[in-house]
């Protein structure tokens with residue numbers, strides 16, 4: 213199978229198409245040029261120890277300069293070419309080095325140099341090189357490309373996408389050009405009939421497909437799990453309730469006592485009762501408005517004489533496993549309560565609207581039922597409705 217790479221230049225501009233099949237090792241490349249273009253190209257081969265010249269592709273002018281690129285034909289062979297789309301420069305790359313064949317003398321200084329186009333075949337054996345092709349007209353060489361035969365005869369045909377063809381298109385700076393040149397010197401993977409594939413591996417575990425969760429877990433720094441974590445984030449929790457619970461637990465909600473501590477000129481008294489300082493423990497637990505809501509919730513859960521005295525007692529109660537009711541139900545109801553209290557506080561502060569504790573309790577009741585219904589097939593939710601309605 214023969215493959216054509218490129219060409220560089222404008223193939224259709226050149227009226228005459230040419231093809232040079234290189235059956236023998238190339239020893240010389242003869243290039244004639246003027247200040248602007250390559251006018252002709254010709255190849256020399258070593259055949260039985262003698263130099264044999266190919267046909268000349270292109271036309272030579274009387275004022276032309278000539279350059280001969282010498283290749284060490286015993287070990288050196290063409291692997292790629294580079295230039296730009298106007299062929300204002302042309303370089304041959306071999307397995308050993310690169311040979312500049314032509315560089316346009318006059319480049320308008322204000323014009324950006326044209327982008328370098330590099331064609332690298334990636335071949336690793338001289339027998340894989342098939343020759344050149346291109347076109348020319350009376351103005352000179354219009355295009356030049358490479359022919360390669362990536363598979364030696366007798367080997368099954370490989371799919372095109374497996375051929376290791378590297379075409380590095382743009383060198384934006386001298387540094388990137390030297391990087392590209394360096395990359396071309398690196399050995400390529402072997403041409404292979406096996407299809408390329410990639411896979412993800414995390415901590416020696418082969419993944420069948422990419423997992424954002426596992427990748428994140430592998431790259432992040434992980435703290436020890438906090439003892440309160442499952443009171444905040446539990447299976448089946450409502451994200452916005454968990455989030456408010458989390459902020460409350462870290463005491464990061466902007467309660468009035470915190471706002472005063474930031475230097476804001478505001479009253480520190482509780483938005484619900486207007487009697488005490490609005491800190492987290494007061495607002496969510498000990499304030500008379502909150503504690504009457506908690507009493508209703510606790511009764512409903514089966515704790516008729518239960519009282520909460522601080523955030524710490526709330527957390528202890530949520531963590532405790534007992535025979536009265538499930539921890540999931542406690543956590544669900546408690547988070548809904550915290551969320552309701554914070555919402556009530558904000559509505560009173562910002563909108564001047566007050567909602568009764570009974571209305572909040574009804575809202576929480578309905579919400580808990582909805583959540584249990586929505587998750588009734590979940591492991592921890594299957595018999596929760598019974599628990600929630602038992603003390604109605």
Ligand SMILES: [Zn+2]
Nearest residue numbers: 482484485499
């Ligand atoms: Zn209060």
